[in-house]
Amino acid sequence: MNTQRSGSSSLTFDRRALLKTLGIGAVGLAGVPLLSACTGGSAPSGGSSKTMTFGSSASDDVPKRAYQAVVDAFQKKSGDTVTTNTVPHNDFQNKINSYLQGSPDDAFTWFAGYRMQYYAGKGLLAPIDDVWEKIGANYSDALKKASTGPDGKMYFVPNYNYPWGFFYRKSFWAQKGYTVPKTFDELKTLAAKMKGDGIIPIGFADKDGWPAMGTFDYINMRLNGYQFHVDLCAHKESWNQPKVQSVFDTWKALLPYQDPGALGQTWQDAAKLLGDKKTGMYLLGSFVTQQFTDPAVLADIDFFPFPEIAVEGQDSIEAPIDGLLLSKKGGQNQVAKDFLAFMGTPEAQNAYYSVDNSNIATAKGADTSKFTALNKKCADAIAGAKNISQFFDRDALPAMANNVMIPALQSFIKDGNVDIKNLESQAAALYAAQ
Structure with a gap:
C-alpha cells in the first residue's frame, strides 16, 4: 500500500503487498498461527527499562536497511537496545490479527486510516497521547487526524507517505x-x-x-x-x-x-x-x-x-501513510514510547530517507535539500491535492478488502466480469458483524 508500502506499504506497502487475511472479525486464537512464531518470539518488554522489540514488515532490501538506519540512530542517541524482528511483508499483514492478540513486539510498522483505527477500537493498541505531546508540532493537522483513533486518542506516528x-x-x-x-x-x-x-x-x-x-x-x-x-x-x-x-x-x-x-x-x-x-x-x-x-x-x-x-x-x-504503532504490551515500555517519539522527528526521518528516498518524509523540518526532481514532483502532487485517500485496503474494513475485493478484482482482471450485487451482499454481512 511501500509497501507498501503499502505497501507503506507498505503502502512496504513491500508496503502495498496484501494477501487474503484471516477473518478479522474473529477473536478466537484456536488453530491460528501467531506472527511471533515467524519472528522467533519477542523479548519481554517489561523486564528491562532499556530494551524493546520492534516488529517490522519492511522485508524488502531498501526499506529494511532504512529502518535499520533509524534503529541505529536511536540506539546511538538513547543508549537503549532495540531488537528488530523482520517478517516477510505479506506474512506480517496476513497474521496481524493473531499477532496482536498473541505475543506482539512492543512497536511495529503499520498504516494510518481504517487499518489503524480498527485495531485501536479493538483495544489491541496502546494510545500514545504522551508521545504526541512531544512530536505534535512536527505534523500537519491532516496527519494528526490520520493518526487519531476512534476514541479520539493518538495511536500512530507517521514516517512517510507516497503518491x-x-x-x-x-x-x-x-x-x-x-x-x-x-x-x-x-x-x-x-x-x-x-x-x-x-x-x-x-x-x-x-x-x-x-x-x-x-x-x-x-x-x-x-x-x-x-x-x-x-x-x-x-x-x-x-x-x-x-x-x-x-x-x-x-x-x-x-x-x-x-x-x-x-x-x-x-x-x-x-x-x-x-x-x-x-x-x-x-x-x-x-x-x-x-x-x-x-x-x-x-x-x-x-x-x-x-x-x-x-x-x-x-x-x-x-498517498498512503506508513509509520509505527505500539502494541498494548508495548505501551508499558518507556523505551518503545521513546522510539516512537524519535520516529516523529526530522532526525529519524532523515535517517530513513538517507537509505530509502522513494518516499516523502512527513515530519516538518525533514531535509528536502537532497530531493530529486522526481521526489519534488511527488511531494508537490501530495501537497497540491485537495483530498488524500489512504488506499482501499486501508480505508475499508480489513475483511472486505482482503476476503472480498481481492478475489473480485482478480476475477475481473481475468475475464472482465464482476457481480456488484454479490459484492453488496458480502459487504452488508461483514459490516453488520462489526
Whole structure:
C-alpha cells in the first residue's frame, strides 16, 4: 500500500503487498498461527527499562536497511537496545490479527486510516497521547487526524507517505514521441499507440492481490469523487448501484492494454519490466523506485497523476501513510514510547530517507535539500491535492478488502466480469458483524 508500502506499504506497502487475511472479525486464537512464531518470539518488554522489540514488515532490501538506519540512530542517541524482528511483508499483514492478540513486539510498522483505527477500537493498541505531546508540532493537522483513533486518542506516528501515479521512463517516451495524457480518453489513445508499437502499454501486477485496488480507487474517485470513495469503503454507500458498475465498465476499456500476465506477477516483477522498457507505464506508489538500483535508470523515471475522467478532475490523490504503532504490551515500555517519539522527528526521518528516498518524509523540518526532481514532483502532487485517500485496503474494513475485493478484482482482471450485487451482499454481512 511501500509497501507498501503499502505497501507503506507498505503502502512496504513491500508496503502495498496484501494477501487474503484471516477473518478479522474473529477473536478466537484456536488453530491460528501467531506472527511471533515467524519472528522467533519477542523479548519481554517489561523486564528491562532499556530494551524493546520492534516488529517490522519492511522485508524488502531498501526499506529494511532504512529502518535499520533509524534503529541505529536511536540506539546511538538513547543508549537503549532495540531488537528488530523482520517478517516477510505479506506474512506480517496476513497474521496481524493473531499477532496482536498473541505475543506482539512492543512497536511495529503499520498504516494510518481504517487499518489503524480498527485495531485501536479493538483495544489491541496502546494510545500514545504522551508521545504526541512531544512530536505534535512536527505534523500537519491532516496527519494528526490520520493518526487519531476512534476514541479520539493518538495511536500512530507517521514516517512517510507516497503518491500513487503512472511511472514511466522519460528517454523511452521521448524516443517514441509519447506525451503525458491529461484525460482518460488521452490515456486510452496513448495505450493504443503503445500497443501498436509492440509494447505492453500498462505494466500491471496483481499476484499479491492489493495492487489492483489502486486502479479501482482512482477510477472510482475520478468518476464519483473522493467522498463517494470514503463512503463506499465505510459501506455508507451500496456496492449494488450504477456508480460502482460504471467504475468497472470504465476500467474494462483498459484491460486490453494492461499486462496480460498480471495475475502471475509481483509488483517487483512489473517494475523490472518498466525499467527494461518492456512496458510503457506503470500505475503504482512511488516506492516502485526502490527497484531501480541503476542510478541512470532511476534518474530516467518520471510520473504523472491518474488522468481526469469526470467529476473532480485530478483533485484527489492516493498517498498512503506508513509509520509505527505500539502494541498494548508495548505501551508499558518507556523505551518503545521513546522510539516512537524519535520516529516523529526530522532526525529519524532523515535517517530513513538517507537509505530509502522513494518516499516523502512527513515530519516538518525533514531535509528536502537532497530531493530529486522526481521526489519534488511527488511531494508537490501530495501537497497540491485537495483530498488524500489512504488506499482501499486501508480505508475499508480489513475483511472486505482482503476476503472480498481481492478475489473480485482478480476475477475481473481475468475475464472482465464482476457481480456488484454479490459484492453488496458480502459487504452488508461483514459490516453488520462489526
